[in-house]
Amino acid sequence: MPLFVTLLFVTLLIVVWLGITRFAIEGGLISSRTIQAQFFTYRMVGVETIPPAGLVGFGLTETWHHDIKTILLADLANASYLFRDFRAERRRLVFAVGLSIVLVVCGSAFYQIASSYDTGAFNYGGIYGPYVNSTYDTIATHIRDPYAIKRERALIGLAGMATTALVLFLRYLWASFPLHPIGFAAVTAYPVNRIVFSFLILLAR
Numbered sequence: 001m002p003l004f005v006t007l008l009f010v011t012l013l014i015v016v017w018l019g020i021t022r023f024a025i026e027g028g029l030i031s032s033r034t035i036q037a038q039f040f041t042y043r044m045v046g047v048e049t050i051p052p053a054g055l056v057g058f059g060l061t062e063t064w065h066h067d068i069k070t071i072l073l074a075d076l077a078n079a080s081y082l083f084r085d086f087r088a089e090r091r092r093l094v095f096a097v098g099l100s101i102v103l104v105v106c107g108s109a110f111y112q113i114a115s116s117y118d119t120g121a122f123n124y125g126g127i128y129g130p131y132v133n134s135t136y137d138t139i140a141t142h143i144r145d146p147y148a149i150k151r152e153r154a155l156i157g158l159a160g161m162a163t164t165a166l167v168l169f170l171r172y173l174w175a176s177f178p179l180h181p182i183g184f185a186a187v188t189a190y191p192v193n194r195i196v197f198s199f200l201i202l203l204a205r
Contacts, residue, residue, distance in 0.1 A: 001057050001058075002050070005041060005045055005050055008045065009037055013065060016036075021073045024074035024077070025077050027180075027182040035157055036066060042058075043153055044154055047147075048147055055142050055143055076097070079093070164181045
């Protein structure tokens with residue numbers, strides 16, 4: 001993978017992760033489906049500029065950065081607030097956080113591997129089987145036809161960034177401004193998708 005593409009991907013990844021963390025800590029956001037750094041990188045540099053080996057590398061990154069609804073970074077940020085206010089025996093808090101991370105990572109990995117051998121990973125159904133297939137199909141499609149991706153769709157993300165910045169500026173300018181920039185992040189969550197119309201009715205009243 002070219003160095004420039006790698007640096008761009010890592011930069012976008014940091015922006016996404018820090019953005020979710022700030023939303024979770026400062027706004028109380030508990031779930032959100034944000035843009036993926038891989039897709040944004042594709043549309044910024046063009047798939048045709050990335051060699052097939054680099055695209056395979058992008059496919060492997062989807063094992064730890066794909067359909068993001070929450071990330072460990074936000075949980076650790078909340079834990080840091082507890083650590084700041086927790087005066088007695090702070091080492092026990094650090095141990096508890098570290099132990100929970102180890103248990104979750106090892107437990108989920110063991111369950112995934114064991115159940116794959118028992119039933120076959122393709123038979124999972126739900127999001128697991130189709131998700132693995134779609135990752136392979138997406139990368140294979142990019143390799144076969146690198147010009148098929150619509151780079152102009154990156155403008156949608158840029159328009160969203162500009163709108164969020166404008167709403168944020170208006171909130172700072174007028175504290176009573178009815179729209180909050182966190183709405184752009186919250187509206188992607190599944191529960192919010194089901195109540196948007198009710199929210200608009202309430203806002204109109």
